[in-house]
């Protein structure tokens with residue numbers, strides 16, 4: 147139930163933009179669907195044992211409309227709100243598919259003649275304005291959408307976020323697209339103090355707003371939205387990419403890259419590479435693409451310019467830090483406050499090292515790993531040049547006291563807190579490690595074999611993907627296969643960097659094997 151007392155209606159969402167619906171079992175057909183099919187308004191066909199499709203019949207004449215009203219009255223007599231709402235959604239979906247918002251308008255007027263709750267009215271109006279979204283923006287009467295939104299504005303703030311998100315696509319077809327961002331912020335504020343934590347269902351709609359801004363040549367606004375939300379969920383960034391490339395007929399390659407240049411830690415997905423190449427071919431400027439074989443050398447093999455690494459400096463990173471800090475403060479307050487003072491006294495650190503992971507590899511020699519042939523202090527000296535902060539349980543310090551003779555090796559022991567002993571908190575040593583790495587974020591790598599998935603999953607929803615990206619780009623964990631002479635720090639490449647002669651575009655989402663394309667104008 148949402149806050150206005152409505153059940154969510156999966157049909158209204160899944161049907162919204164589908165001309166054809168594929169399902170894997172007949173039992174999902176609701177009574178309302180059956181009714182539409184039996185009355186010849188929809189066609190049902192079984193494609194094989196498991197799959198079937200439902201298709202809209204295109205025409206609805208006056209007799210058809212009367213039939214529709216009759217069907218509705220029959221359902222209405224049963225007095226089940228979810229069924230009625232499903233019925234409404236199907237009608238608006240039909241209007242969308244046949245590109246006839248006038249049908250949706252007629253239906254809305256018919257429905258509003260009857261008494262209905264505010265929640266039902268919101269739903270009816272949203273269904274109506276969404277019937278416009280099948281048209282081109284120039285075909286719509288935008289005032290109708292803007293007025294409708296105005297009418298339900300107060301009530302929509304009390305709906306669940308799936309329902310709320312339905313206001314965005316129609317509003318983005320109008321000159322009121324800018325008000326979407328204000329509405330979203332206002333709505334998000336009701337749920338959380340952090341406006342940054344836009345619910346995923348809303349984040350997924352941001353590309354619609356960017357799209358609207360680009361259609362209106364409002365690049366400043368488009369760039370602003372991208373910049374403000376660059377650290378959020380991967381699927382939003384992916385959708386944004388797809389959306390922007392669709393404008394390649396009117397946008398130059400430079401303009402597309404400029405719009406994206408604030409995205410600094412999510413690389414161009416592999417699946418979009420071909421689209422990008424096609425766009426480069428079509429652009430007025432003639433572009434030549436050189437693909438770097440690797441970025442180990444840290445400089446472009448083509449133009450010699452430095453390849454810039456991922457950047458994590460936004461509000462999201464601060465929020466992850468705050469989150470971790472709150473957990474440590476709750477479950478191991480004393481040790482954490484000592485830790486904070488200790489960090490404060492440290493100069494820059496190049497590696498934050500998971501001591502328990504080192505122990506696992508260097509002390510358990512019977513495992514016959516690469517490390518068992520090497521002494522721990524040699525490893526630290528040869529493989530991790532620079533200052534290292536080792537965080538581990540006390541046992542590590544008893545066993546490896548000698549390694550701290552080196553002034554570049556610094557240690558911090560983490561005791562078991564009462565909460566950990568009582569099992570009211572899960573293992574906290576990794577969180578100390580992550581906190582230190584966040585503190586020295588710009589200068590350090592994390593040395594660990596752990597992906598920290600447990601810890602990531604406990605963060606708030608929009609921070610989890612950012613945190614995974616951050617940990618992956620910072621972690622050194624595959625060095626077992628690297629021979630001492632060729633050892634180099636892994637480097638992650640920033641996705642869009644303007645160079646003297648063109649652009650560096652990092653084209654892989656597999657963080658440890660990014661490929662950098664050097665794209666230059668042919669003169």
Ligand SMILES: [Zn+2]
Pocket residue numbers: 446447448449450451645650663664665
């Ligand atoms: Zn280059």
